[in-house]
Amino acid sequence: MSEQRYTQGMARPEIDIGMRGRERKPVGERTTLVTGGAGFIGGHLVRALLDTGRRVVVLDVRGFIPEARFAIGDQAGEIPLEPASIGDQARVLDVFRTHRPDEVVHAGMILDPAYLATNRSTAFQVNIGGVINLVEAMIAFGVPRLVNFSSIGVLPRVVARPIDANHPILLADAGPGTDFYGSTKAAAEVMLFAYHQALGLDFRTIRPSAVYGLGMNQYVGPIKAMVENAVRGEPAHFEFGGAHPRAYTHVQDIAGLVLAMLDAPDDADRIFYGSAGGPLVTTSEVAQIVRELVPGADVEIGEELSEAEKPVVALRGELSIENARAQLGWEPRYASIREGIAQYLDQYRAFVAAQA
DSSP: OHHHHHHHHHSOOOOOOSOTTOOOOOGGGOEEEEETTTSHHHHHHHHHHHHTTOEEEEEESSOOOHHHHHHHGGGGGGSOEEEOOTTOHHHHHHHHHHHOOSEEEEOOOOOOHHHHHHOHHHHIIIIIHHHHHHHHHHHHHTOOEEEEEOOGGGOOSOOSSSBOTTSOSOOSSOOOTTHHHHHHHHHHHHHHHHHHHHHOOEEEEEEEOSEESTTOOGGGTTHHHHHHHHHHTOOEEESSOTTOEEOOEEHHHHHHHHHHHHTOOTTSOSEEEESOOSSOEEHHHHHHHHHHHSTTOOEEEOSSOOTTTHHHHTTOOOBOOHHIIIIIOOOOTTOSHHHHHHHHHHHHHHHHHHHO
């Protein structure tokens, strides 16, 4: 009898929430809600969405950072910006009720690994609970598609090359290599599969890698200081890290991939890497490119890895973007790191001039 109850309890519930097979509006008639849209990637993404004719609504805990406002341009002041945390279910529902989005891009998260390690309940509430709040609001208001920002931080050490979307995120002796950040992002990915399988929620997950460009944060190594100090005529000297390899990805390529994922065919994969593809690039190579593009730039870095970097290198590997190419027809515009840095330099010069 107990075995029968267990079997019945494990059966998938028959729940019809009307999510399967919903027709989607033409692109130019859609309202896209972007969580975390006031930050680095958000600003470039909002610009790309506006360029398609969409109406954009931003949900964020802060206003637009200056670089995001610059990337968006004159329309920045016209975009509804809802001050809210995705961890607050009532506020999330209020935003959906007010703006009735047709699709959601979820880029809102807590990224700082040190903060997450010391504020673990907040890590759970925002990075995992925030995703649940969003998808429940989508179900309540009949929103058919989500693009979820995850991270290469969900990966453990590399066991297969190149790393594709089927690379394991859990090994018998290891999990995500970025502690609470990678683990919360992996948990959110798994929960989205549960909503898809049981309730028909249509989602796609992007795992960006080493995103750079105007407005970038400091978590992608010294590239920000190298580029921006070179423009300002200031030195950028680093004792360690030259040999650190990364799969750098230009922020505008991330925005382009998100657009492709929003219109992905129903039978496309659920996970895509946000990467330029190809071999990894070391920080020393970045430094050399900056020196070549900005004659006289005082950029120096020691080749040796710091103690903190050494274990991280085991998590790095070439990322496959073949499913994005084959299924979405997407191709990175800045496959060349040199061309990407040149664009970053030009846009940062324009930003500095505008601020002055």
